[in-house]
Amino acid sequence: MKLFSGKLTAIQLQQAVWVSVFVVIMLSLLPMDPFGQAFAYAIIYTAFYAAIIYGNILWLFPKLYQKGRFVWYVLAVIVFLFAVGIIRGFITLTVYNTFFAPKPEAMTFKILSGFIVGGILIFLLSFIFRIAIAYFDLKRQSEEIIVQKTQAELNLLKSQVQPHFLFNTLNNIYYEAYLEAPRTAGLIEQLSNIMRYFVDESPKQVVSIGTEILFIENYIELEKIRIRYEIHLTFSNNCDATLSIPPMLLMTFVENVFKHGIDKSSVDNKIDISLVQENGRLIFTTENTIPDVPLNPNSTGFGIENLRKRLVLLYKDDFDLSTKNKGDIYVARLNIPLL
Structure with a gap:
């Protein structure tokens, strides 16, 4: 009626x-x-x-x-x-x-x-x-x-059409590039993986550490394209890749390294990244050389501050986030409980 x-x-x-x-x-x-x-x-x-x-x-x-x-x-x-x-x-x-x-x-x-x-x-x-x-x-x-x-479901379906179309197109370009330029094909594959992470993984509450590490590795490889000289980079990983963490927590540190800690004209850029599992906690550390001239002197560190706000919402006061200069080395450290 x-x-x-x-x-x-x-x-x-x-x-x-x-x-x-x-x-x-x-x-x-x-x-x-x-x-x-x-x-x-x-x-x-x-x-x-x-x-x-x-x-x-x-x-x-x-x-x-x-x-x-x-x-x-x-x-x-x-x-x-x-x-x-x-x-x-x-x-x-x-x-x-x-x-x-x-x-x-x-x-x-x-x-x-x-x-x-x-x-x-x-x-x-x-x-x-x-x-x-x-x-x-x-x-x-x-x-x-x-x-x-x-x-909302209709909008979600619409939003998924375009990324999947793009992924399929990238896959076609990858196969074409693989025949002529295998290195370019590898970069296309890494870009596709990053985009797929944003679409499929980042909306989730938690992702596996292995998925997060793969995302960071793909990001690093793509960032290397923009840098003229070879980077001295080490990425040590000593944790169970099947454990879960909220997505995009570790990425802020890595992004800051390439945004503020790399001098493209220098041949002496050093980056050390470590991921350690210890007593039920995850410790993520990045160390990089500080450029002689700051690349972005007007930066106010919004990325770190936004990350801190997110950590408060996720863990209240059960986390440790610190950044400091040790001579010509910039160190960022994050300590969070594992799920």
Whole structure:
């Protein structure tokens, strides 16, 4: 049905309900009263029914009952229903005496008690009305979540099409280059592996240390292309490659080495990288010679600071991140627990 398909808002649904209530009341009065009198009474009754229901679900119930003030809630409901019943009775009688009565009638206790009892029944219905509104809102939110999930899945599929197309293209170029220039083909393969890491591995919560090491090695080989002279680089690894760590933690240090610690015009660039597993912890260290002239004097070390913020989120205070100069050698060290 359209009412429960999410095509109507909660306000539109309530408007439809009250129009229906008005029509039902009027049709029930027409056999006994003239059209004008039935129309006037239907408006009065519908308005007071709405006042009772919304007075409870929007004011009394949330302000008193939901805050644990149960006695005050009961007292407020009694006063509220008596007040609404009396006001409704006098308005109804006034309209009747003014427009429809052959002769004026006086208000009696019996008439007032009838209006008050009728208000009690409508008050009880207000809880059903409240549940219906909550159900409608929950159903609409569920449908919105499903739509958002479907759209997110569609966007994900779209985002995967382009990288996979690029990977396939790189593979074709690799096979072509392998026949003519094997070294170029190797570089293409390393670039493809790096891009695949960004797409497939970096979104994960954790990756294997072996995967992270392979990524770093591919990155180093590609960085060497930009450097004129040979780099004296050692990369020692003494840890279980099957253990897991969050992705891209180690990369910041390696990137900083090539960004700030390499002088392309020098023949004496030295880099030492070590990865050690010790007492359930992983210790990653990079050491590089400091160029005579800083390559980027305006650098403020955003990479290290961003890494520190990420480490705080991941490990709270259970990590050690340090950087320091030892003469003409720059040392960066990271100590984190293994998962």
